[in-house]
Structures are given as C-alpha cells and as structure tokens.
Amino acid sequence: MKLKNSILGDKVYQKLIQKIFLQCLMIVLVAIVLVIIIRSAGRGYIGNKITEVICAITGADWERASDLYFGYIRSQIDTVMMITCIIFFIILFRFSLSWFTKYFDEIVSGVDQLVREDKNRIIMSPELNFMESKLNQVKEELAKRAEAKEEAEKRKNDLVVYLAHDIKTPLTSVIGYLSLMDEIMDMPIAQKAKYVHITLEKAYRLEKLINEFFEITRYNLESIPLNKERIDLYYMFVQIADEAYPALVASNKKVKIHASENLTIFADSEKLARVFNNILKNAISYSPPNSIIDVYGEIQESNAIIRFENPGVIPKEKIGVIFEKFYRLDYARSSATGGAGLGLAIAKDIIKLHGGSIEAICEEGKIIFKITLPNIKDFFTNS
Template sequence: MATKLTNSLLQKRPYNQLIRKMFLQTLSILIIAIIIVLVLRSAGRGYIGNLITLVIGKIFNLGWNDAVDYYYFYVRRNLDTIMAITIIVFFIVLFRFSLTLFTRYFDQIVVGVDHLAEESPNKIIMSPELGFMEEKLNQVKDTLAKRAKDAQEAEQRKNDLVIYLAHDIKTPLTSVIGYLSLLDEAPDLPIEQKAKYVHITLEKACRLENLINEFFEITRYNLQTVPLKKESIDLYYMLIQMTDEAYPIITASGKQVAIHVPEDMMICGDSDKLARVFNNILKNAITYSEEKSTITITAKIHDQHTVITFENKGTIPQEKLGSIFEKFYRLDDARSTATGGSGLGLAIAKDIVTLHGGTVTAQSDQGRTVFTITLP
C-alpha cells in the first residue's frame, strides 16, 4: 500500500522528466569512468604495455630492450601511483563535465527570470526537461503583465478623472464668483433678486465642495495599512440610521428603501468602515436604479456567515459587471462627474470587506441588480 502511494506521488511530480534525464547522464558518466579504470588496469600488460614501450623508445631514441627496461623501471614499478593520479584527473574532468550538464538548467531558469524582470513580450522557452518550470514562469509572466496592464488602466482612469474634475470645478467656481460680484457691485438689488442670487451661489458652492471632496477621496485611497477596530454592531440600527441620513437623495428621485433585517441581528467588525461599505453600495443603488423604484436591503445567517444583499431595479451591462469594483471605474462614461463620482466607492467597499475576511459580489440580470456582502 505504501509503495503504491509512493509511486503515485512520483508519477505526479512535474519534474520527473528532469530527474530521469539527470539519472541517465550520471549513469553514463559512471560507465565511462569504469571503462577508463579498466583500461588503466590493463595498461601494464599485453598490447597497451607494448605500445607504451614503443612510445618510450621513440621519445628517448632507445632500442627495444632498453625501452623495456626503462618501461619496467619507471612505469611498472610506479603503476599504482600513476593509476591513482590518472583516475583522480579523470574523475575531476568527468565531475566538472557533469556539473556543466546540470548547471545549464540553472542557466535556462536564470534567462527565464531575466525575461520576467525585463518584461519581455516573448514567451519563455526551455528544454523539455524543464517544461514544468517553463509553464510556471509563463504563468507568472502573464499574471505580472495583467497586473501591469490593470495598474496602467487604473492610473489612466484616475488621470482622466482628475482632468474632468479640474474642468468641472471651473463651472461652479465661475458662477460663485459671478453672482458674488453682482451682489458686491449692486448692493441695492431687490430682496427677491438678492435671495435668488444667494440661493444659486449656495448651490454652486455645495457643488464645488462635492468636487473637492472627490479630489480628497482620490488622494487618500489606501486601505491596506488601516487597522480594524472590531466591535459588536447592531446591523439593523446601522442600516436604519444610514437610510435616514440618505433620505434627502432617496426622496429627491422618488425612490424608497425597504429593510428586511431582523432587529436583533448583530455582526462583528469595524463600525465606521462597514458603515462606509453599506453607504457606498446604497448610493450606487440610488444613482443607477430606475426612477420611483424600491431598493431592498436584506440580511440572513448562512453557514456561519452574515449575508447582506442590496437589490434594486436596473441592469448593469455584462461587459461592465466585472470591472465595477476596480479603482476609478465608473459606469457613467460621460465626461461630467455629476453622477459618476470618483469611481472609488465600490473599490473601497470591496477592500474594506476583504479586510474583514469577507466577500462582495454583484449580479445583474432580468432588470435587477443585486450586491451581496458576506461577512464571517
């Protein structure tokens, strides 16, 4: 049983081909070394001994008998020492050769890693024995390329958004300056007209404040190092309070919010950050839901997790559904930031939920969109 399990594990190893190749190379070198030793052992007798004697005679210009005496005195008497030295030399040479065969695999791996560091567009190719390493490195290469592309797209979206915000700030600022100038230059304007100008100025100033807040939202986006202050939270009360705070923008579009949450339901987490999650998702639902529709919030316990859903009428295109949690991504591609916001709301919500060990997903079909938050 244990043998079968071991064989099964060996068959699943991705580097079996490399092990087999290295084994055959090592075995070949060992066989060559054995042959060399056998040849050396027979060097003192027979044809090889005569050949060595003939070479000595040629080198030192000796007759056959003198060459034989020379051979016996200098070679045969020291044959053990000569064999030992020769074996050591051959062993070093063969060992160095075997290392060269082995280290060429490391050279291929180094070249592959260099391709990763240089962000080369070419596919990493290695010898068949390193097929498993080639596959892994190409997977890492593709992952890094995707991350770089996503980061570049997010940066481009952020830059575009900053440009749009800078442009949009000019409009309310120009209006504020214009109406204040009128009030300053004509202090004797009728009260009704003054009130009208003040009201318009206040609206433009509020719009200007919202745009500046968008700038702050962009610059402070970094939740990776934010510590969580977990505590017991009354979920029902938090959702009721959040809905009350959003009442003006809910009623302005003739919409309603229905909360179906047990009044005694409690969750554990950072209250400020989870409130931001629920608020961001609710604002998204208010912005992109149909006019005079109802946004439904529900919560239940499932498999030791709290599942909270926000459901509203309205559909998110499938090609955009996978990107709505990305930084600076907005469903509204129009230039105006009046409805689109900074594109950080859902990205922040996802990061906060992830910090709590949970998940947030979105589904949209048949005219309805559902955001689902799962918290441990």
C-alpha cells in the same frame, strides 16, 4: 495530498531527472571502461613501471621489488581498480558539471527576461519545460497586471482632468453670483434669495468634487487597518438610510429595511458603514425615480448575508468590472451621477479585508449587491 503533490512533482521534473540520471550513468560507465582499458592495455607494462619505482624508493633488487609489488599491490588489484575508477568518476563529473550549470544559466536568463520586461517568450531546454511554463505564466500575469495598472492610472488621470474641468464651472458660478450681490447692494430680496440659493447649490457641488479629489488620493495612499467590534447591524442600516435622506427625498425614493432589530455582527463599524454608504449611493444614483431600495440582513449558518436591491439594469458585460478602480457605468460625467468610480472598489477591498465577499447580480429588472461576511465565531478564530 502530499502523495498527490509528490506524484505531480515527479511528472513535472521527469525529463530533467531522466537527463541527469543518464548523464551520471554515462560518467560511471566511461570511468569503468577507462579503468578496464588501462588495466588490459597496461598489463605487465604498468607492473614493471611500479616495480622500478619500488626499486628506486627502497633500493631493493628487482626480485625483492617484484615480491613487494605482488604482495602489497597486485594482490589488492580490485581495490586499486575501484579507487582508480572513483578518481576517474570524480574527474569526469567535474568536467560534466558544465552540463548541469547550463540549466541554471537558462533559468537566470529567463528571470532576467522577466526583470527586463522582455516581450519575447522565454524558451529553455526540453528538460526545463516545467520552468519555462512557470516563468511564462508569471510573465503573462505581470504583463496583465502592468496593463491593468496602466489602464487604472489612465482612468485616474482622465478623472482628475474631468474633475479639474468640472470644478471650474461651479466655482465660476459661485464667484459670478457673489460678485453680482456685492456690486448690486440694493438688489431685491427675492432676487438675492434666488442668487443665494443658486450659489449654495454650486458650493455643494464644488464641495462634492473636492471630496472626490481627496477620495482618489486617500484610496491610493492609506492602508486600511480594521478595528473590529460587536456592532448593531440593524441600527447601522437605519443610520445610513437617515444620512441618505436628502438624496432620497430629492428623487422621491425610499429605503426599506428587512432585518431583525437584534441583528449584530463582529466587524469594523466605520469601514462597514463606508461600504453600505457607497452601495446605497450607487443604488440612489442608478435607480429610477420613485423607486424603493430594499436592504436585507440575516444570519445563515456561519455567515451574515446582506443584500441591497433596487430597480435597474446593469449590462452583463459590465457586471464583472464594476468593482474595478475608477470604473463608472456612465463615462459621461453629470451633476447627478458623476463620481470618481471608487465607491464599489473601496467596498470590495473592505469586505475582502473582513474575510468576506461581495458580488453584483442583475436579474428580473433588479440590481442586487450581495455581501457575505463571516459570523462572530469565525472572526474571533481568525483574529
């Protein structure tokens, strides 16, 4: 794997490495050529000048200075030439650093474009194609995330507006019926009972809408820590079915559990119950009357597989987006199915936090939510 990455890295940086190599090679060749030119053009003249310097420093005559020149300098001409070549190389390399720094300038400029959220495509030298490609990928990904965030925020704002509008309706009814009962003290018992029943229904609706407000806020603000423990999955299925009993009775629906009574798993019971409740609510809302909702649970190899199945259809183009925040299958809000569109998004986040996966499948007239969770052994290993 490391060898493969190394090969890929060499291919990615090939143009840049080749350019730097050629520049360094050119600097060395130029330094050597300069030294050769200086040595050839200055033969004799340079020797005479060095001899004059020796005369001035030592006070020796010309002949003595020439002996010193030939004995200590001329005889070491190869070493002198090498040192001179190195000096030229260092000088030339210093000036050539501007060639290299332009690459850093381009990278900094590209990063600045990301920070400024400049919509123009980042363009760099051919040698930096790999960096240009990466930065443009990041740019596109950031743009997609910003767009998704903006869309989610818009959906959220729309839902808040819808909720605020919807709250006024049951609240007005509650106030109206209570006012009538307060004003008409001798109202017939049957009529008063009818008004109390209607008022209670509207109050429940009002409570549901207020809970949706809390759900929206809580989803954005709370971090979700896990408190994992061994839980009885079969008992949890029974419990959520019991909690949903009023909604099931109201639409003549039933829940059938297909799982061993000894089925257990290591997870956060509170968070997992929230997942199952959200999926069951979804099944109740979007399945036809008099239908049966089947809940399956089993252990397959190292995973626990859980399925919720109910009659119904989800359009293919919507299967991939039903787990998005604030997404609802029916955008028209109604008393029966109006929700914040957070239930499945929360369910997905909790399952991912457990190291599992959740998917929606629509086949043969059934909507299936399949949850895969790591078994106990994996949870102990990763915890």
